[in-house]
Amino acid sequence: MVKINSTVQAKQFKGQSSNFATLLKTMRLPFLTLTLFCVLLGLSTAIYSDAVISWFDFSICLVGAFSAHIAVNTLNEYQDFHSGLDFKTIKTPFSGGSGGLIENSMAAPLVLKTVLISIAVTMLCGCYFIYQFGTTILPLGVIGITIIITYTRYINKSPLLCLFAPGIGFGALMVVGTDFVLTGHFSVTAMSAGAVCLFLVSNLLLLNQIPDVDADKSVGRKHIVITYGINNSLVVYTVFLICSAAVVILASFHNVLPKLSYFALIPMLAGVESVRELKNACNKHQTIPTSAMQKSLGLNVIAANFTPLLLAICILTSTLN
Known part of the structure; x- marks a missing residue:
């Protein structure tokens, strides 16, 4: 009897461990670095404005x-x-989903619970800041929750919404939102930094849609790549990359951002190489080779992650002088 109970407990523990491992896969933990870098960028713009930082508020913002x-x-x-x-x-290291629930469908209820808990935590953090600053920040919270809930089922069916939603979420909401809760007001510096992230993060998701175009089309999605094709999507990518660089150059030239911010242009070169790689692949092949696609997606990730990180470092460094 004891042996049977031990066996049952061992199986239950193994099942729980397996479900937890699946949950971690669905969280896409390696991609959370982008969140960290965007929040750090918002912190850097707040420090640049000589704000007295509440590290408790910053912790709530990060959570x-x-x-x-x-x-x-x-x-x-x-x-x-x-x-x-x-x-x-x-499935690629950068797109197509984790495949965690395909490997272990029993974890689906746990994943759904995590969704609900995560949304609840996000809303609680938002309510705290509304209590602190009033309803001025409420529109940011409403937009953020709306994007979370509607992105997969609804936003992905509108080419323009699908293009801008990721950038708005990370650039406008995370960067500008972080700066606001630390300073109590909106600033042109934070908006400039947020605009840089807006264009780069929108580009990040834009390229990630290319390998999944046929699959996405089969379930009714209608994003830029499906609607206008790969070549036109690469034109959009190039325009957004230029816009991101232009914001850095103009904001630095007019002292909205410190002059050191020019160094943040360096990681954007990875984006230039990314689009060049895909254009060459499109010209030479009817279908983009897997190696070229993965190289391009990897370079795109570098541009989207390291630009806000380096920009934050440049802004913080300038405050030391």
């Missing part, structure tokens, strides 16, 4: 940002699994 990103990732994985899209996408 809210991470929970929002986790909510988006897990809800996307959960809904893509149930729609069948997860079974059709080509």
Whole structure:
């Protein structure tokens, strides 16, 4: 009897461990670095404005940002699994979903609970800041929660909304929102830094849609790549990359951002190489080779992550002088 109970307990523990491992996969933890860098960028602009930083408020902001990103990732994985899209996408290190629920569908209820908890945590953090600053920050919270809940099922069916939603979430909401809760007001410096992230993060998701275009089309999605094709999408990518660089150059030239911010242009060169790689692949082949696609996606990740990080470092360094 004891042996049977021990066996049952061992199986239950193994099942729970397996479900937890699946949950971690659906959270897409390696991608959460982008959240950290965007929040740090908002912190840097607040320090640049000589604000007295409340590290407790910054901690709440960081928790809210991470929970929002986790909510988006897990809800996307959960809904893509149930729609069948997860079974059709080509998995790469940067796109196509984690495949965690395909490997272990028993973890689906746990993933859904995590979605609800993450949204609840995000909303609680937002309510704290509304209590602190009033309803001025409420529109940012409403937009953020709306993007989280509607991104997979609804936003992905509108080319323009799908293009701008990721950038708005990370650039306008995380960068500008962080600066606001630390300073109590909106600033041109934070908006400039947020605009840089807006264009780069929108580009990040834009390229990630290319490998999944056929799968996405089969479930009714209608983003830029599906609607206008790969070549036109690369034109949009190039325009957004130029806009991001232009914001850095103009904001630095007019002293909205410190002159050191020019160094933040360096990681954007990875984006230049990314689009060049894809254009060459499109010209030479009917379908983009896997090696070229993965190289391009990897370079795109470098541009989107290291630009806000380096920009934050440049801004913080300038405050030491």
